[in-house]
């Protein structure tokens with residue numbers, strides 16, 4: 001393993017933006033499944049030898065990718081994905097725990113559209129880890145336009161980051177149906193309550209939901225066409241088939257699969273998650289008007 005070296009794995013929108021940011025203060029390598037003409041692009045083996053790895057691969061792909069490619073040699077990992085595995089309902093920290101010791105891993109959360117980070121626009125992120133050492137070691141890599149905070153509430157950050165994607169789909173539907181700003185603000189506020197309730201069940205801290213990881217990322221994503229998940233909602237409001245919406249998007253919208261995970265977890269654990277459940281149903285063919293009626297029922 002090469003000491004004091006850093007690499008990003010996954011050169012999608014977020015991986016490239018993080019690489020741009022992390023390459024400011026020191027050399028940062030990048031690798032991806034598909035080779036690209038990017039500064040410091042290397043093969044997977046070279047990247048895997050770095051002491052610090054930032055992994056930006058969609059949540060649904062993580063388990064298979066880790067099984068196929070990952071060998072733990074003492075690397076420190078920062079997970080940049082936001083989602084819950086659909087077919088198991090497992091959180092990313094549970095999946096990673098089979099491959100990396102807890103003291104070597106952290107999770108990024110907070111409002112951060114890749115398109116803005118790659119322009120060097122300022123933002124604030126949270127590095128969530130059970131080890132403050134992980135925060136300290138990774139935070140020095142971040143450039144001066146990114147403020148980093150520390151939190152030990154890994155599960156809270158994970159749930160907030162994954163849940164807000166489902167709520168962004170709901171907010172996109174709201175916008176697409178022209179339901180107005182009152183409706184959208186109500187949806188976002190109730191969504192925040194809902195994700196907090198869901199998180200509490202799994203041991204998350206309330207404070208994570210009112211800070212950057214929860215409200216911060218939710219307000220960003222649920223209010224902007226820059227969000228892929230929000231755009232999925234806009235498409236659903238126009239009655240476009242999901243496969244067409246996803247084909248046009250051409251990038252990952254984690255909320256689609258995460259809604260499956262939240263739906264099954266909330267049934268399994270009897271957690272009241274009305275908005276996420278309606279998103280799940282609309283993604284499975286329920287009409288948006290029916291869904292709206294059901295959400296408004298007293």
Ligand SMILES: NC(=O)C1=CN([C@@H]2O[C@H](COP(=O)(O)OP(=O)(O)OC[C@H]3O[C@@H](n4cnc5c(N)ncnc54)[C@H](OP(=O)(O)O)[C@@H]3O)[C@@H](O)[C@H]2O)C=CC1
Nearest residue numbers: 011012013014015032033034057061081082113114251252
């Ligand atoms: N975009 C954003 O603003 C932000 C995104 N995120 C999160 O980061 C994660 C990645 O998102 P983003 O980069 O935007 O998504 P993109 O769709 O832009 O890119 C995903 C990347 O993952 C790689 N990938 C996909 N499937 C596999 C696989 N089976 N094995 C290996 N690599 C794979 C692809 O590599 P290749 O192209 O080389 O095949 C692709 O470049 C998501 O969880 C997202 O929620 C978090 C914060 C901000």
Ligand SMILES: O=C(CO)COP(=O)(O)O
Nearest residue numbers: 110111112113227228229
């Ligand atoms: O997580 C994000 C910003 O913080 C990106 O959201 P989308 O995946 O909906 O574009």
